[in-house]
Each structure stands twice: as C-alpha cells, then as structure tokens.
Amino acid sequence: MKHPKEERTYIMVKPDGVKRGLTGEIIRRIEQRGLKVIALAMEKPSRDKFDGHYPKDPKWITRLGEKTLATYAKYGFDAKKELGTDRAEEIGPMVRGWLLDFMTSGPVVKMIIEGVHAVDMVRKISGDTTPASAPMGTIRGDFSVDSPASANRDKRAVHNLVHASETPEEAEHEIKYWFTVKEIHDYKRSEEDTMF
Ligand code: ADP
Numbered sequence: 001m002k003h004p005k006e007e008r009t010y011i012m013v014k015p016d017g018v019k020r021g022l023t024g025e026i027i028r029r030i031e032q033r034g035l036k037v038i039a040l041a042m043e044k045p046s047r048d049k050f051d052g053h054y055p056k057d058p059k060w061i062t063r064l065g066e067k068t069l070a071t072y073a074k075y076g077f078d079a080k081k082e083l084g085t086d087r088a089e090e091i092g093p094m095v096r097g098w099l100l101d102f103m104t105s106g107p108v109v110k111m112i113i114e115g116v117h118a119v120d121m122v123r124k125i126s127g128d129t130t131p132a133s134a135p136m137g138t139i140r141g142d143f144s145v146d147s148p149a150s151a152n153r154d155k156r157a158v159h160n161l162v163h164a165s166e167t168p169e170e171a172e173h174e175i176k177y178w179f180t181v182k183e184i185h186d187y188k189r190s191e192e193d194t195m196f
Contacts, residue, residue: 005196008038009118010165010174011126015106016144017161018042023109026139026162029125034195035115039184044107050100053177058089064099065091067129071149082153095148099157110178116196119171122164131160 011030013023027037045053055061065088072079079086083094113122127138130148134141140160151158165171175184 005116005192006114007116007118007168008112008114008175009122009168009171010163010178011111011113011122012163012178013109013111014103014159014161014163015108016102016159018107018109020143020161022139022143022161025143027111029139030111030113030122033115033121033125034189034191035113035118035121036187036189037111038114038186039112039179040109041179041183042107042109045104047100047104050103053174054096054099058092061092061096062089063092064095065089068095068148068152071130071132071147072152075147075149077149077153091152094155095152095157098151098155102157102159112175112179112184119165119168123166126162126164129160130158134160 011026013026017023017026027040031037068083068091069079069086069088071077072082079091083091085091115121125139127134127140129140130146131140131144132147134144136142139162143161144159146159148158165174
C-alpha cells in the first residue's frame with residue numbers, strides 16, 4: 001500500500017491564470033504547503049483534448065446548470081429570460097460548451113502535485129468553484145470575484161484560475177490523460193526530513 005505522502009493530484013492553471021501572470025503565485029502557494037511539483041508543462045491543448053478531459057456524464061453536466069441556477073436564485077436573476085430555460089439539464093450543456101471555449105482561449109500550465117492528502121489539499125488551496133463565494137486565503141477567493149450569474153449573462157464559463165482533481169480516482173485518470181510516465185519526476189524535497 002502506498003504511503004499517504006505519495007498521494008498525487010492533477011492541477012492546471014487555466015488561461016486566465018496564465019494571462020494574469022499568476023502561475024508563479026499558484027505554484028508558490030502549493031509548494032509553501034509542503035506539496036511537491038513532480039511534473040510541469042505549458043501547453044495549448046485542442047478543443048477535442050478538453051472535450052475528453054471534462055466528463056460527459058449527464059449528472060456532472062446537470063450539476064454545472066445547478067451552479068448557474070443557485071447563483072441566479074441568490075442574486076434574483078431570471079434564468080429563463082437570460083438563457084431561454086430554467087432547467088439545469090439544459091443549462092449544463094451550454095455551460096460545458098462555454099467551458100471548452102474558455103479552456104482553449106490560451107495556453108494552460110499543467111502539473112502533477114505529490115504530498116500528504118494532495119487531492120484534498122490542492123482543492124482546499126484552490127477554493128470553491130465560484131470565486132465570489134470562495135474563502136479569502138484561497139487562490140480563487142484572493143484573485144477573483146467571478147460568478148456564474150455574471151459569466152452566464154456574457155455567455156461564458158466562470159474564470160476561476162485553476163482546475164484541480166476532485167477525488168483520488170479522478171486524479172489518477174487525469175494524470176494519465178495529461179502526462180506520460182517519462183514526464184513525471186522523482187526527487188526529495190529537503191523539508192521531507194523535518195516536516196514529516
Ligand atoms: P471545479 O472546477 O471546481 O471542479 P466543476 O467541475 O463543477 O468545478 O466545473 C468545471 C468548471 O466549469 C469550473 O471550474 C468553471 O470554470 C466552470 N463552471 C462550472 N459551473 C459553471 C457555471 N454554472 N457557469 C459557468 N461556468 C461554470
């Protein structure tokens with residue numbers, strides 16, 4: 001069985017993060033925590049590549065629509081008027097399309113991170129999907145105020161700086177999807193002797 005400090009996750013600085021010059025800041029926050037970058041590259045993937053990255057499961061797609069409806073309800077916006085429907089299962093596919101437009105709008109920086117509870121820790125450092133409700137101290141909470149209510153009015157995805165795997169199973173799948181074994185590096189960080 002693997003040691004907990006060998007857990008791996010996948011994180012990607014999205015085009016907005018790269019264009020805003022936040023790549024270094026994002027890596028700094030991850031490394032500061034004691035997590036280790038074991039693979040890293042800048043790439044401009046095709047729409048097809050992102051289409052294969054984001055799930056096609058109807059449940060996942062509907063959840064995107066639910067996020068829209070939640071912020072529309074909170075701020076009193078009318079989904080039917082703005083988007084032509086108030087059904088999450090119809091809004092979800094629109095959001096997925098906008099997400100592919102966004103992710104192909106510039107280069108991304110992809111990374112594999114290793115360390116204790118890497119999946120949960122990187123999600124915690126990233127903050128909630130919606131920057132407007134992400135806590136201060138997180139990447140999304142400190143560097144953005146975007147929200148589906150605002151993004152969807154402009155027919156676009158939420159610009160939230162990073163993508164990070166949600167579960168160890170998703171991480172394993174995404175690591176394989178984005179990196180070859182040869183691109184992953186093994187080294188010891190000097191903190192490893194004192195932190196753990
Ligand atoms: P996370 O990236 O936090 O895991 P999801 O997997 O739910 O979030 O969504 C994938 C990405 O789609 C988000 O990071 C965000 O960029 C975008 N997104 C999610 N929900 C919406 C929405 N309702 N409107 C616009 N963009 C959205």
